[in-house]
Amino acid sequence: xxxxxxxxxxxxxxxxxxxxxxxxxxxxxxxxxxxxxxxxxxxxxxxxxxxxxxxxxxxxxxxxxxxxxxxxxxxxxxxxxxxxxxxxxxxxxxxxxxxxxxxxxxxxxxxxxxxxxxxxxxxxxxxxxxxx
Amino acid sequence: xxxxxxxxxxxxxxxxxxxxxxxxxxxxxxxxxxxxxxxxxxxxxxxxxxxxxxxxxxxxxxxxxxxxxxxxxxxxxxxxxxxxxxxxxxxxxxxxxxxxxxxxxxxxxxxxxxxxxxxxxxxxxxxxxxxxxxxxxxxxxxxxxxxxxxxxxxxxxxxxxxxxxxxxxxxxxxxxxxxxxxxxxxxxxx
Numbered sequence: 001x002x003x004x005x006x007x008x009x010x011x012x013x014x015x016x017x018x019x020x021x022x023x024x025x026x027x028x029x030x031x032x033x034x035x036x037x038x039x040x041x042x043x044x045x046x047x048x049x050x051x052x053x054x055x056x057x058x059x060x061x062x063x064x065x066x067x068x069x070x071x072x073x074x075x076x077x078x079x080x081x082x083x084x085x086x087x088x089x090x091x092x093x094x095x096x097x098x099x100x101x102x103x104x105x106x107x108x109x110x111x112x113x114x115x116x117x118x119x120x121x122x123x124x125x126x127x128x129x130x131x132x
Numbered sequence: 133x134x135x136x137x138x139x140x141x142x143x144x145x146x147x148x149x150x151x152x153x154x155x156x157x158x159x160x161x162x163x164x165x166x167x168x169x170x171x172x173x174x175x176x177x178x179x180x181x182x183x184x185x186x187x188x189x190x191x192x193x194x195x196x197x198x199x200x201x202x203x204x205x206x207x208x209x210x211x212x213x214x215x216x217x218x219x220x221x222x223x224x225x226x227x228x229x230x231x232x233x234x235x236x237x238x239x240x241x242x243x244x245x246x247x248x249x250x251x252x253x254x255x256x257x258x259x260x261x262x263x264x265x266x267x268x269x270x271x272x273x274x275x276x277x278x279x280x281x282x283x284x285x286x287x288x289x290x291x292x293x294x295x296x297x298x299x300x301x302x303x304x305x306x307x308x309x310x311x312x313x314x315x316x317x318x319x320x321x322x
Contacts, residue, residue, distance in 0.1 A: 001187040027149040027180075030156040031187045073147045082153055 004033040007123035009131040013042030015055040015076070020132045021046060022079040028128070029086035037083075038119040040093035043132075044100070046076070047090055047107045053077050084110055091118060135196065135205060135322055136247035137169035138162065144173045144201060151177045152184045155206070159190065164210035165264075165288075167193065167248045172202050181206065191284075194252040196322055205248045218286065220293035224305040229280060230316050241280045242273065244292040245311070249284065253311070253318040263288045270299055282307040282314075 006028045010021040021037060029035045045051045055076055057064055074082075083090065090111040097103070097113065104113055112118075123129050141158045143151040151172045162168055170181060178195050181204045185192035193205040232239050233255070241258040243250050250260040261269050263283070273279060279301060283289040286308040293306040 004187075023149050026153055027184075030149065030153045031184055071147045072145050074150055086153075086156075 001028070001031040001033040004028075004031075004128070005126040006033050006035045007119070007126035007129040008035070008037045009119065009129075010037055010039045010043035010046055011041050012132060013045030013051075013055065014058045016058055016061070017043070017132055018046045018052070018055050018076045018079075019073070022076065022083060024130065025088055026079060026082050026086060029083070029088050033128075035083075035086075036089035036091060036122045038091045038093065038114075038122070040096050044092060044096055044102065044107075047080065047092060047111055048102075049106055049108055052080060052108065080108055084108075089122070091122070093119075135169070135203075135251045136167075137205060138166035138246075139168045141168060141170045143177070144171050146172065147174055148176055148180065150174075152180055155181065155184065156188075159206070159208055162208045164208050165246070167205055167207045167246045169248075170204040170206065172204065173200055175202075177202055177204065191249075193248050205252070207246060207249060218290040218306065218308070220290050220297065220304070220306045222293070222303075222305050223308050224280060225308060226314055226316075229282075229307050232280075233316065239278060239280060240274065241282060241307075242292070243311075244281060244283050244288050249311075251320065251322040253320055255282070255311075255314065256317055256319045258282070263292050266292055266295055270296060270301075273301070275301060278303040278305060280305050280307050282310050284310045284312050286310045 008021060008025055025035050025037055039047055045055060091114045092107055092111050094113050094115050139162055141154060143154045151174050155170050159168060182192045185206050189209045191207040193207055196203045241255055243254050243258040243260045244263045246262050247260060281289040281293045281304060289306045289310060293304045296304045
């Protein structure tokens with residue numbers, strides 16, 4: 001999968017959304033693909049310095065908590081660390097940051113900040129593009 | 133049971149995508165051509181390890197189930213095998229080998245792949261000495277009679293055939309291309 005490029009939009013911020021985004025992203029990067037994720041609106045929760053450690057399970061689905069523990073699924077914190085180790089590009093949406101009054105320092109280290117055009121530029125020659 | 137592997141990775145108890153993330157890290161430190169055993173309990177890991185190997189160019193050998201544990205065997209890609217140039221001139225194609233076997237000639241076949249590759253499918257009666265051990269073990273082979281050397285694609289067997297010729301073996305044939313295209317009978321030893 002070298003020479004394969006994956007562009008992902010993360011637009012939702014529950015624990016489930018975080019797993020959907022980060023499992024696919026890390027699996028792709030572990031398969032030697034180049035991966036970039038554009039975090040927008042609630043998706044910013046996934047890279048918020050404190051927020052990503054305590055993402056909520058969607059309402060009414062709290063009973064899944066036990067399953068996460070039983071199956072030893074990695075924590076979101078751990079997956080973000082792996083994503084960075086695998087050189088996945090993490091891009092926070094500037095416009096949403098402005099609306100939510102967030103600064104670059106509010107996020108995990110090593111992210112980039114960009115607008116919609118940055119995502120389009122990154123994704124224009126992607127082989128796989130996904131939205132979560 | 134366990135097959136012979138150069139390295140073992142314990143990924144037991146880990147959920148997707150951790151088995152492949154760990155495998156990616158571990159294979160970085162493995163020598164090209166060597167085999168890693170990845171132990172996992174994630175039931176999806178068999179399909180994932182296979183797909184991962186295909187997309188990264190490594191060779192998925194197979195999986196052995198040991199109770200709850202899935203043992204996946206992967207051989208790290210090696211550039212040596214992509215070279216087209218073969219130096220040992222005495223070659224035999226697979227049809228030639230097949231007709232010798234069908235003719236019930238008592239022929240000796242030397243399989244120079246890694247033990248785990250051999251275990252997941254080899255020609256019945258073939259003897260396994262991996263290329264890397266041939267220098268120390270060649271004297272296990274009978275000097276008289278033909279020796280048919282085989283590997284996966286014909287490159288390791290080419291090197292082995294050259295080595296045996298240097299050691300004084302007279303009738304060494306490199307079987308080409310190798311097990312990757314072999315349609316005849318095989319047996320497993322795991």
